[in-house]
Amino acid sequence: MSLIRTLLVRREAGIAVMIVLFCLAVGAFRPQFLTLDQLRIILLLVPLIMIAAMGQMMVIVARHVDLSIGSTLGFSAMVSGMLYRFDVDWFGFDVPWWTGIPVSIVVGAGLGLVNGLLIQLFRLPAIIVTLGTLSLYRGLTFIISNAKQIDRQWIPSELKGLSQTSPVFGTPWIIFIAFGVALATYLFLMHTRMGRQIYAIGSNPVAAPLRGIKVTQVTLVVFTISGALAGLAGILYASRWGFVNPSNTGSGFEFQVIAAVVIGGVSINGGVGSVLGTVLGVLLLGCVAAALPLLGIPGTSQAAIYGAVILVALVIDRTVRRQGIAGFKRVQP
Amino acid sequence: MSEAGASPLLSARGTSKSFAGVEVLRNVDLDLMPGEIHALLGENGAGKSTFAKIIAGVHRPTRGTLQLGGTTVDVASPVVAQKLGITLIHQEPISFPDLSVAENLVLGRSDGAPLGRVPWAAINRDARRLIDLLGVRIDVTRPMRGLSIADQQMVEIARALASDSRLIIMDEPTAPLTPKEVETLFGIARRLRDEGRTIIFISHRLEEVRALCDRVTIFRDGNKIATEAIGKLSDADIIRLMIGRPLKEYMHKGKSQIGEVALEVEHLTLPGYFDDISFSVRKGEIVGLGGLVGAGRTDVARALFGVAPAASGSVRVGGRPVTITDPAQAIAEGLAFVPEDRAVAGIFRTLSVEQNISAAVPGQIAPRGVIRRGVEKALAQDAVKRLRIRLASLRQPIGELSGGNQQKAILARWLLTDPSVLILDEPTRGIDIGVKAEFYDMIGELAASGRAILLISSELPELLALCDRVLVMSEGRLTADIARAEATQEKIMSAAVPQVRGAAA
Numbered sequence: 030m031s032l033i034r035t036l037l038v039r040r041e042a043g044i045a046v047m048i049v050l051f052c053l054a055v056g057a058f059r060p061q062f063l064t065l066d067q068l069r070i071i072l073l074l075v076p077l078i079m080i081a082a083m084g085q086m087m088v089i090v091a092r093h094v095d096l097s098i099g100s101t102l103g104f105s106a107m108v109s110g111m112l113y114r115f116d117v118d119w120f121g122f123d124v125p126w127w128t129g130i131p132v133s134i135v136v137g138a139g140l141g142l143v144n145g146l147l148i149q150l151f152r153l154p155a156i157i158v159t160l161g162t163l164s165l166y167r168g169l170t171f172i173i174s175n176a177k178q179i180d181r182q183w184i185p186s187e188l189k190g191l192s193q194t195s196p197v198f199g200t201p202w203i204i205f206i207a208f209g210v211a212l213a214t215y216l217f218l219m220h221t222r223m224g225r226q227i228y229a230i231g232s233n234p235v236a237a238p239l240r241g242i243k244v245t246q247v248t249l250v251v252f253t254i255s256g257a258l259a260g261l262a263g264i265l266y267a268s269r270w271g272f273v274n275p276s277n278t279g280s281g282f283e284f285q286v287i288a289a290v291v292i293g294g295v296s297i298n299g300g301v302g303s304v305l306g307t308v309l310g311v312l313l314l315g316c317v318a319a320a321l322p323l324l325g326i327p328g329t330s331q332a333a334i335y336g337a338v339i340l341v342a343l344v345i346d347r348t349v350r351r352q353g354i355a356g357f358k359r360v361q362p
Numbered sequence: 363m364s365e366a367g368a369s370p371l372l373s374a375r376g377t378s379k380s381f382a383g384v385e386v387l388r389n390v391d392l393d394l395m396p397g398e399i400h401a402l403l404g405e406n407g408a409g410k411s412t413f414a415k416i417i418a419g420v421h422r423p424t425r426g427t428l429q430l431g432g433t434t435v436d437v438a439s440p441v442v443a444q445k446l447g448i449t450l451i452h453q454e455p456i457s458f459p460d461l462s463v464a465e466n467l468v469l470g471r472s473d474g475a476p477l478g479r480v481p482w483a484a485i486n487r488d489a490r491r492l493i494d495l496l497g498v499r500i501d502v503t504r505p506m507r508g509l510s511i512a513d514q515q516m517v518e519i520a521r522a523l524a525s526d527s528r529l530i531i532m533d534e535p536t537a538p539l540t541p542k543e544v545e546t547l548f549g550i551a552r553r554l555r556d557e558g559r560t561i562i563f564i565s566h567r568l569e570e571v572r573a574l575c576d577r578v579t580i581f582r583d584g585n586k587i588a589t590e591a592i593g594k595l596s597d598a599d600i601i602r603l604m605i606g607r608p609l610k611e612y613m614h615k616g617k618s619q620i621g622e623v624a625l626e627v628e629h630l631t632l633p634g635y636f637d638d639i640s641f642s643v644r645k646g647e648i649v650g651l652g653g654l655v656g657a658g659r660t661d662v663a664r665a666l667f668g669v670a671p672a673a674s675g676s677v678r679v680g681g682r683p684v685t686i687t688d689p690a691q692a693i694a695e696g697l698a699f700v701p702e703d704r705a706v707a708g709i710f711r712t713l714s715v716e717q718n719i720s721a722a723v724p725g726q727i728a729p730r731g732v733i734r735r736g737v738e739k740a741l742a743q744d745a746v747k748r749l750r751i752r753l754a755s756l757r758q759p760i761g762e763l764s765g766g767n768q769q770k771a772i773l774a775r776w777l778l779t780d781p782s783v784l785i786l787d788e789p790t791r792g793i794d795i796g797v798k799a800e801f802y803d804m805i806g807e808l809a810a811s812g813r814a815i816l817l818i819s820s821e822l823p824e825l826l827a828l829c830d831r832v833l834v835m836s837e838g839r840l841t842a843d844i845a846r847a848e849a850t851q852e853k854i855m856s857a858a859v860p861q862v863r864g865a866a867a
Contacts, residue, residue: 223476225461229469232460239456240470241441250476300460 041294044309048316055320062323072200073192075315076207077102077262077269079308081286082293083214084141084255086307089290090218091251092231092299093148093155098259098286100166101140102279105133106263107170110179110273126185133264134257140166141256145249163283170275179273192269203265210258215304227251231299281332288335289314314338369432371396371560372417372529377426379412387412390426390586392579394529399551399561401571401592404581405604405820410564413581414531417562418450419443441470449522450531455514459507464489466506467521492520496550512543519550530554531562536570537656548574566654567860568597580604598852601859605822605851620830621645623681624814625697625783627666630675635661636838639675643783643814648805650829651818653858658838659818660702663785666816667699668692680782693722698781700772702788702818708772711761715753715771716742718760722775745774750800766801773804784808787818802828822851836860 056063081098088095109129116124140162147158191202218224226247230237238244262282267273293310295302317338321331370393379387387409394400402410415421417428419437428435430446437443440450457466464486489502498516506514515535522530532551536544551561551574563575571578572592579589580603587603595603623642630639636658643649651659665672668686677684679695686692692699701708710718719742720727727738742756749770753763760768769789776784786805790798805828809815819825825832832849834842834857842857 217477220480220482221477222474222480225465225469225480226476228461229458229465232458233456236456236458239440241444242470246476300458 041303041306041309044293044306044313048309048313051313051316051320055316055324059320059323062320067319069199071312071315071319072204073269074318075311076203077265077282078285078289078314079207079311080210080265081255081259081262081282082289082307082311083210083304084258085283085286086290086293086295086302086304087214087218087227087251088155088255089287089295089297090231090299090302091227091248092234093248093251094159094287094297095141095144095252095255096156096159096283096287097140097144097162097166098255098262099279099282100163100170101137101256101259102263102266102282103273103275104140104166104170104173104263105136105260106266106273106278107174107179107275108136109133109264110183110267111174113185114179114183126187129188129264129267130261133260135260137260137263138253138257141252141254141259142249144256145252148252149245149248167276167280170278174273174275176275178275179267181271184267184271184273188264188268189271190268191265203269206261206265210261211304211308218304223247223250228300231301233300284335285314288338292338368395370394370429371431373429374413374417375427375429377413377416377428378424379409379416379421380424385424386584387416387423388584390581392586392589394560394562395577396528396560397555397558398576399555399563399574401575401578402562402564402581403566403568403571403578403600403604405822408581408604409584410579410581411533412584414450414533414562414564417443417529418448418531420450444470444525444527447526447528448531449518449525449527449529450533451515451518451522451535452533455511455518457506457514457517460505462503462505463493463500463509463517464502466517467492467502467524471525488524489520492523493517495523496520498546510543511538512540512547515539515547516550519554523554527559529560529562531564533564534566534656535563536565536567544570566656568600569860597856597859601852601855605855619645619810619812620647621812624679625666625816626678626681627662628676628678630662630665630672630677632661632665632670632672634838635670636665636672636835639835639840641833641840641843643816645782645812645814646809647831648809648815648817648829650825650832651816651835652820652822652825652832652854653835653841655820657835657858659835660787661838662835663699663701663787663816663818666692666785667697669699693779693781696780696782697785698722698776698779698783699785700769700776700787700789702791709760709768712759714757715746715751715760715763716756718771719745719775719778723778726778741778742774745771745778749774749777749804766798769801770804777808781813783814783816785816785818788820789817790819790821790824822854825849825854826851834858 052063061067081102085095085098109132112124112128112132116122144155144159144162147153148155193201195201196205218227226237226242229240229242230244230247234244263279266278289310290302290307291297291310292313293302293307295307314335317334318331321334372394374390374392377387377390378385390409390413402414404410412421416423417437419440419442422438428437435446437446437448443449458469461469467489468485486502493500493502493516496516496519498513500509500513500516506517509517519530535547539547551563555561563571565571575592577589578592578595578600580587580600582604621644624645626642628640631637639662641649651662653659661670664670666677666686668688668691671687677686679697684695686695686697710721716738720738723741727733727741739756745751746753746756751767751770751774753767760771763771790801805815805817817825817829826849830846832844832854833840834844834854836858837860842853844853
């Protein structure tokens with residue numbers, strides 16, 4: 030077994046161990062943390078993050094970053110919310126309950142494509158472009174909604190049902206959707222030509238075009254997918270919480286998602302990252318989020334704890350990287 | 363297999379290349395036959411690598427045509443080259459370190475849709491077959507990161523085979539290899555030739571060229587000088603053809619008083635880079651350090667300056683024993699080092715000329731941590747005048763200056779530290795002739811003012827014109843110490859070219 034794979038396995042194993050230790054530690058103080066009900070609570074906390082984390086992971090593997098996903102989520106949720114709210118005014122009939130799903134995905138994909146175009150056409154760094162669109166998309170959400178929330182009564186109950194009703198095991202649809210996205214991402218990244226090209230671009234951006242990889246095309250696809258998945262997370266937000274608010278919906282979401290991805294062992298230097306690791310990263314964040322209220326830690330401390338978890342993950346990432354590079358020594362003549 | 367009368371695989375006609383108006387390759391005509399190993403020889407900068415890169419699509423020729431198997435081709439990019447069956451194998455291969463060996467072999471192949479399935483089993487099987495064909499042992503499922511350079515080269519060769527390349531260019535492939543790895547490489551190269559493929563082999567090591575190649579083409583100053591069967595040329599012939607240019611007339615340095623020993627080095631060793639290096643440089647003396655690229659000259663300089671310290675040996679500066687493990691210490695001991703690759707190690711590209719010049723003396727411009735703009739400006743202005751640096755403004759980013767003026771600014775920076783020992787590594791590389799002459803004057807003046815100068819240069823005329831003594835390194839060892847009166851290009855070159863290989867490894 031090779032060095033990197035060993036490290037990756039160790040990284041993923043490390044996260045799994047961290048999850049187990051964390052849960053046991055919390056369970057020692059609050060035994061109710063180690064129950065099936067609690068698992069359901071944790072699983073309900075993570076679907077939105079997991080879906081968006083799959084897109085973010087692809088972006089980071091390609092050596093970029095997408096800071097705009099929270100605003101993309103908010104905007105695409107708002108478009109669907111307004112569609113439900115004003116469909117009779119606009120079209121004269123009620124749109125079917127599922128309309129928001131394709132609409133939000135397409136809107137999100139469009140916003141992601143804009144990110145990709147700005148980055149590729151003007152050779153701008155992704156961190157700057159998406160920082161700009163983070164603000165731009167949020168502002169547009171205010172403009173189109175007139176800064177008004179879409180309230181509960183406008184969100185179709187079938188849509189809300191995705192987060193409540195269950196096909197099997199008392200596990201709501203939304204959790205199956207999230208794991209479905211993760212599975213699709215795994216198949217795309219590991220078993221399609223373009224998926225592998227994403228890794229190649231992140232691993233060596235200079236060499237990629239020399240090998241005939243269409244870097245522009247692949248990068249556009251990556252950002253479009255990231256946007257589309259943020260859009261999907263947007264409509265599921267409406268399903269899960271039953272409202273769309275122009276300022277709250279998706280706000281700060283990018284931090285949770287990037288934290289999950291980085292904790293999951295996806296290297297910010299590109300080229301390295303796995304779906305399994307990302308899923309584990311998301312679950313670890315979910316455990317942390319579920320444990321905080323149980324432990325009586327006020328919501329005000331959550332941001333600080335997320336931040337601390339990101340930093341610990343980054344330190345681990347860096348240390349592992351350095352060891353990896355030390356193994357790549359020049360052979361002496 | 364290259365019989366007379368066979369038609370060439372590749373014909374270059376009138377191939378020329380200019381970089382920024384400087385012609386580095388002039389009207390090269392060359393025919394490469396199928397089934398031959400063809401060596402390209404020449405001094406550094408003679409144009410052999412440029413020529414190879416044009417064939418491989420890395421550079422576009424300024425003029426000239428290429429014919430492959432009788433049809434004119436436009437090798438617009440490495441991707442096109444690959445499709446035409448031409449592969450360039452870099453000395454230190456460019457790869458995707460996070461991807462597996464097998465993936466590196468197939469990546470960029472243009473068959474299949476973007477969402478087409480990656481046939482992992484077939485990819486690994488094919489990769490294993492190709493690697494086995496080369497007779498080397500590499501686990502194709504492991505990532506490239508962590509493979510030895512030799513193994514990475516093997517993967518590149520396997521990639522050439524995967525795309526069924528008819529022409530494989532190896533640019534100084536043996537420099538980072540051990541003798542055993544070189545043997546393996548040669549065995550493979552011979553087998554590929556016997557299959558009818560053509561191999562271009564670029565190397566400085568004459569005995570390697572002799573052992574491997576069928577024909578040799580010699581470049582000098584961007585011109586093709588000769589193409590011959592290797593058997594028809596003696597080593598002396600080859601060296602003469604490589605350096606045979608008329609000695610250019612340079613301003614000889616002014617008389618300087620040679621004083622006491624300023625820098626003394628004894629038994630300096632860094633395993634794998636250089637071995638048992640001893641020499642001394644006196645005040646007012648210019649000592650040249652010649653040799654081929656990769657001989658370890660820069661490594662010695664870096665060790666002296668504390669960038670990559672030597673493992674053993676002693677250094678005395680001005681008679682005092684010193685142990686330098688860090689450049690700041692070297693500066694404090696009165697050493698200055700103008701590195702070879704100024705783009706990487708020399709300049710702060712986006713900062714102003716002024717800031718670049720004052721970078722070496724933070725203590726002078728900012729006595730208590732706060733920069734005094736007036737002092738900085740005065741220092742820089744003085745340096746610009748003294749070294750005749752041509753610029754629009756002191757606040758101009760240094761990246762906008764010409765190479766020669768950038769180099770002068772770096773020299774100015776180091777002169778501010780008032781060094782007693784100045785190490786210059788290829789100071790005139792990439793500088794036009796006019797500025798070069800100025801530089802030679804300046805180096806002479808610096809010696810005349812009592813500084814000890816160690817000048818690393820690959821240009822023989824430069825060494826001959828400037829230096830009081832010329833040391834020559836070859837494969838990490840000092841092979842000659844030639845006084846000015848006895849120094850000739852032939853003497854330096856024959857000390858520089860490794861005669862017997864493998865002893866050091």
